[in-house]
Amino acid sequence: MIEDPRKGARRGWAVPWERLSQYLPAVTMTVLLLTVWQAATMIWDIQKWLLPSPVQIGRAAVEARQLLGPHIWQTAKETLLGFAVALGAGTLLALAIDFSPTLRRAIYPLLVVSQTIPTIAIAPLLVIWLGYGIWPKIIVVGLVCFFPIVVSLADGLRSADPDLIALLQSMGATRRDVFFKVRWPGAMPAFFSGVKIAITYSVIGAIMGEWVGASRGLGIFMLRATNSFRTDWVFVAIGIIALMSIVLFLLVAALERALLPWYYTAEREERWEEL
Amino acid sequence: MPFVISGRADALAETRLGGGQVDKQRDDSGVIGVGDKVVLRDVRKSFRVDGRVTVALDGIDMVARDREFVTLIGPSGCGKSTLFNIICGLMEPEAGQVWLNSRVDGRRIGTVGYMPQKDLLLPWRSVLDNVILGPELAGVDRRKASREARELLPLFGLAGFEDSYPVTLSGGMKQRAALLRTVSCHRDIMLLDEPFGALDALTRSTLQDWLLGIWQRFRQTVLFITHDVEEAVYLSDRVYVMSARPAQMIKELTVPLARPRCRDMVATESFLSCKVELLAALGT
Ligand SMILES: Nc1ncnc2c1ncn2[C@@H]1O[C@H](COP(=O)(O)OP(=O)(O)OP(=O)(O)O)[C@@H](O)[C@H]1O
Ligand SMILES: [Mg+2]
Numbered sequence: 001m002i003e004d005p006r007k008g009a010r011r012g013w014a015v016p017w018e019r020l021s022q023y024l025p026a027v028t029m030t031v032l033l034l035t036v037w038q039a040a041t042m043i044w045d046i047q048k049w050l051l052p053s054p055v056q057i058g059r060a061a062v063e064a065r066q067l068l069g070p071h072i073w074q075t076a077k078e079t080l081l082g083f084a085v086a087l088g089a090g091t092l093l094a095l096a097i098d099f100s101p102t103l104r105r106a107i108y109p110l111l112v113v114s115q116t117i118p119t120i121a122i123a124p125l126l127v128i129w130l131g132y133g134i135w136p137k138i139i140v141v142g143l144v145c146f147f148p149i150v151v152s153l154a155d156g157l158r159s160a161d162p163d164l165i166a167l168l169q170s171m172g173a174t175r176r177d178v179f180f181k182v183r184w185p186g187a188m189p190a191f192f193s194g195v196k197i198a199i200t201y202s203v204i205g206a207i208m209g210e211w212v213g214a215s216r217g218l219g220i221f222m223l224r225a226t227n228s229f230r231t232d233w234v235f236v237a238i239g240i241i242a243l244m245s246i247v248l249f250l251l252v253a254a255l256e257r258a259l260l261p262w263y264y265t266a267e268r269e270e271r272w273e274e275l
Numbered sequence: 276m277p278f279v280i281s282g283r284a285d286a287l288a289e290t291r292l293g294g295g296q297v298d299k300q301r302d303d304s305g306v307i308g309v310g311d312k313v314v315l316r317d318v319r320k321s322f323r324v325d326g327r328v329t330v331a332l333d334g335i336d337m338v339a340r341d342r343e344f345v346t347l348i349g350p351s352g353c354g355k356s357t358l359f360n361i362i363c364g365l366m367e368p369e370a371g372q373v374w375l376n377s378r379v380d381g382r383r384i385g386t387v388g389y390m391p392q393k394d395l396l397l398p399w400r401s402v403l404d405n406v407i408l409g410p411e412l413a414g415v416d417r418r419k420a421s422r423e424a425r426e427l428l429p430l431f432g433l434a435g436f437e438d439s440y441p442v443t444l445s446g447g448m449k450q451r452a453a454l455l456r457t458v459s460c461h462r463d464i465m466l467l468d469e470p471f472g473a474l475d476a477l478t479r480s481t482l483q484d485w486l487l488g489i490w491q492r493f494r495q496t497v498l499f500i501t502h503d504v505e506e507a508v509y510l511s512d513r514v515y516v517m518s519a520r521p522a523q524m525i526k527e528l529t530v531p532l533a534r535p536r537c538r539d540m541v542a543t544e545s546f547l548s549c550k551v552e553l554l555a556a557l558g559t
Contacts, residue, residue, distance in 0.1 A: 170363045172385030185399045262399040262440045
């Protein structure tokens, strides 16, 4: 049945309970896992330094909350700056690849090779070259994040329907028109997929950058906690890292929804639900 | 030499051309009538894919005159869409000439309104923004183009849907939006490639009457592709039948029905005899 399509744009946000209920399975699953974990540590009486229980981790978080602030802030800064660098460089590289087939052949293999080098191997070199400041971390985050951005945008730009391009050309469109009116907007869903992958890796990138040498940040906090057998603090850090990744991911997803309303029409989603 | 006219000019010249534009010289390659909006001379085109050559068009001759509704009919894959791609300037023929508005030189691209076989609406644009694509590319002021398009929306059965995205439209609505987009380019020649091909019979006959209404109002020269013999006879002034690949024009038929057309004509003898003739030419 064809409903009034004008509803499409507004619908998704109209009923809060419906939206909240979508998260119910995730919440239930998490609570269930935590319960099993808690029960297991209690039943087998597992040592705190070996595997702390969720309750112990919670207590440790409260205990460490004064300490954590500057570390979180530092890691967040590195993550966001590194991600911004990746976004800028990734977009430029994708445009270069898209602009000329020669550049595509020249750049693409190098991109792939760049991903085969373990970040852990590069990070110490970056410290040797750039010192213990924030730059090595930004670059590690950038290296981890830029690849999905380049590939998704370059492929998205190439995936434009040739018939659509022909239609615009038949109307007298220039190459510029075709880019801005067909290829760029058409590449956006793919681009956002890449950005979502990148943002998920970004926090881990910052942590790896810090492991090699830093005075502040969640990575160094974790390292110190491990060395002093404060396993509960290690888990606190892991929890915060996970939370940061989720928040960043949700921010990107929300941005995508706001910018691509045509891709997230209520009709399209209902159809997916039905399938 | 841009303009060539024929002896038929006297009959047609009154309404068409101011005398100043007419070049009285003739040219050995042939004669083009003043009212001839589209003329194809011995147009040939083949495709080479993986070393295999497919001859699509093997010497196509045809004419579409001013304000005429001309239909091309032919078996699937014979080269109808290819012919349209050539006429609108997306492809060049290997041999032969294409005359648009009595001109054979220069760029054809942008001269005709082309509605491709797929509706090809931009999914990220609202119906209204899709419709004004042509004027937008031509550098027309957006507000002016939108105002004009809004006025035409009701005529195309799209009133109230200007802000909807194409995914939310039905098949028939998409076709009408694509047609409005073509009309909004304001070209006096329109190429419509199977606009109703994917629709059910009922929607199809409604849209046929509706298309005739639109055409009565705007009076462009229309070139129309279909697989449906009845549709061809019902809509057209003239019908060309193309052979299977390599395609040639194997028949030209003038439809003797009066305008405006109405559904009752479908049962008349002249309608049926046209149908029979076309079916015979198509070899079915
Ligand atoms: N760009 C192309 N490259 C190679 N071959 C092509 C190309 N375009 C068309 N052809 C070939 O030319 C022939 C005619 O194609 P065309 O699309 O013009 O047929 P058609 O008459 O429009 O068919 P239909 O009625 O099914 O739409 C086909 O055999 C097709 O494979
Ligand atoms: Mg076709």
